[in-house]
Amino acid sequence: xxxxxxxxxxxxxxxxxxxxxxxxxxxxxxxxxxxxxxxxxxxxxxxxxxxxxxxxxxxxxxxxxxxxxxxxxxxxxxxxxxxxxxxxxxxxxxxxxxxxxxxxxxxxxxxxxxxxxxxxxxxxxxxxxxxxxxxxxxxxxx
Numbered sequence: 017x018x019x020x021x022x023x024x025x026x027x028x029x030x031x032x033x034x035x036x037x038x039x040x041x042x043x044x045x046x047x048x049x050x051x052x053x054x055x056x057x058x059x060x061x062x063x064x065x066x067x068x069x070x071x072x073x074x075x076x077x078x079x080x081x082x083x084x085x086x087x088x089x090x091x092x093x094x095x096x097x098x099x100x101x102x103x104x105x106x107x108x109x110x111x112x113x114x115x116x117x118x119x120x121x122x123x124x125x126x127x128x129x130x131x132x133x134x135x136x137x138x139x140x141x142x143x144x145x146x147x148x149x150x151x152x153x154x155x156x157x158x
Contacts, residue, residue, distance in 0.1 A: 021052025085143035
């Protein structure tokens with residue numbers, strides 16, 4: 017039924033009296049394209065609406081700044097811990113690569129990134145002429 021992984025096959029071979037290394041079972045399974053069934057499900061936190069208009073890219077994917085408080089980027093991710101998932105919202109100053117605002121709640125709520133942005137504005141004192149972008153899947157670190 018193609019549900020056994022290398023560990024279970026290796027244990028079954030040992031029970032049947034065949035002495036073989038587990039790494040050999042793994043290598044043979046990899047070479048023949050056999051893999052066991054996986055129990056974990058993919059955690060899908062965002063389902064994009066393709067009908068929704070996408071915001072314009074005001075910086076043309078150029079994440080650089082000549083001074084602090086010129087460009088901030090924000091992102092939301094999740095962290096798996098022993099006690100469950102935590103959601104992390106960050107606001108980063110592109111010039112200094114400094115986290116200026118953050119929130120780490122146990123549940124994702126609608127105003128999560130806005131709360132992190134409010135903290136950043138409070139921390140930096142209402143900067144003028146600021147661009148703030150919510151990014152997805154972009155590495156701003158060189």
